[in-house]
Amino acid sequence: MPNPVKELIKRYRPNLSIGEYGRIVTDTSEFMEITHGDVISLGGLHYLVIRDEAERSFGIEDPKYWVKRCFVLETGERRILKLVFHESFPLKLGSLEIPCYRSPEKEAWILELVKGDKRFMQGVTEYDEKGNPVRVLEVISGKRLDSVVYEIEAGHREYFYDHFPSILEKFLDACDAIRFLHRSGTIHGDIRRDHLWLEYGSGLYRWIDFDYTYDYHENPFGLDLFGLGSLLTFLVGKGIYTKNTLEEYGLDRSILSKLNSNDFSLLYRNRIVNLKILFPYIPKELNLILMHFSAGAEVFYESVDEFLADLEKCLGRIKGRGKGV
Ligand SMILES: Nc1ncnc2c1ncn2[C@@H]1O[C@H](COP(=O)(O)OP(=O)(O)O)[C@@H](O)[C@H]1O
Ligand SMILES: [Mg+2]
Incomplete structure (x- = not known):
């Protein structure tokens, strides 16, 4: 047959x-x-x-x-x-x-x-x-943004000054896309580092994977905001910093004595979000945004609007430099 x-x-x-x-x-x-x-x-x-x-x-x-x-x-x-x-x-x-x-x-x-x-x-x-x-x-012909950023061949300082400004600019647009979902009455639901892709050729940042949802009526957009916060923390740091990974990134373990539990993420308890302690040249305003996602935070972002407003101010200060991806 x-x-x-x-x-x-x-x-x-x-x-x-x-x-x-x-x-x-x-x-x-x-x-x-x-x-x-x-x-x-x-x-x-x-x-x-x-x-x-x-x-x-x-x-x-x-x-x-x-x-x-x-x-x-x-x-x-x-x-x-x-x-x-x-x-x-x-x-x-x-x-x-x-x-x-x-x-x-x-x-x-x-x-x-x-x-x-x-x-x-x-x-x-x-x-x-x-x-x-x-x-x-x-099929998006591209690569996860986090892998692209992680693989940029530059130390943190060089990355931060030369590449990060234009990455931040595009990240803002990706946040605006999430704001659009929220205004339309829905959520992304699974904002993680591997769900934002860089498309080859066009250079666009594009979201994938929209099927997760959750019952969280007190703050329906809250988890998306935490996702954006974690992604931003990754992009600012060019990696994930925990007590155990500092040395991999060429940082001295003595930095640990400057950290307390409030400097770590609320959602991922082992990740450092107070990145200014690791990289003092990170502007205060930008670091403050990251601290909204820390275990010690007393104020949280309630909307992408608020998050974007703060980010836009930072972008205004550091823009005009760099290559980006
Ligand atoms: N539109 C797309 N373009 C390219 N790759 C995709 C696309 N959608 C999904 N993928 C790939 O398939 C994987 C699994 O799809 P995803 O939608 O994330 O499934 P799940 O909801 O189970 O996490 C993604 O991590 C990505 O590698
Ligand atoms: Mg997925």
Whole structure:
């Protein structure tokens, strides 16, 4: 019996050779069973599955079995298919425990909202035969911003003076994009360092991954703001500083005697946010913004507006220097 996937490839991409011909999938519910060589038939197109996407953090590869890197047989384009995965877990914020979960519908809604706005990844939602909302995403050709920044070959001082000003300028625009979501009544939900990408060629900073949401009605935008704060701390520092990583960055451990518990992050208790202690040339105003995210903070940002207003003042002071990425 001829293999239907082999037939499809012969028809649309005769020059394409793949390791194994799988099956044609019309119901994507069992995403673990969909692998390399399968074809997902969706919205009139055929998506050849190449591999699962993965996220890398602290050197550990975290496979995302529900995120499939695909090749569209009809058009030859690359697409990422994000399949429905219901997951929920509690998030700890200080003494608070906030229920978090994934909502494919939320991501689908945001994709519609941000259509044409390049500060966000682009995509459409197609429904499989079981009604599962599959997000069909355009692939951003680029790299996580944090990796790009981490890999800039410069010591901190040189980075801070030569590169950081234009990074900050673009980061402001990325924050403005989040403000737009909030004004539209939604949240990003998972603002982390690996969800802001630098696109090659255009140099744009673009947000990905919008399906997380949480029940936190007291301060619905709070977690997004904490995400932005952590990202800013990373960008200012060109890395993550903990008691144990100081030496890796060429800093002397004696600095530790100048730090107390209030100088660390509220959300990630081991990370130093009072970066001015490590790098005295960081302007006071900028460091004060970081301190809003510290364990010792008494005032928190309640809106991206407030956060941006402070950041814009800092940018005004340090602008006009540097290369950036
Ligand atoms: N539009 C995109 N362009 C390029 N890579 C993407 C895109 N969307 C997702 N990815 C890659 O797939 C990984 C997993 O996707 P993501 O949406 O973050 O899934 P999850 O919600 O499970 O974290 C991302 O970390 C990234 O490496
Ligand atoms: Mg993700």
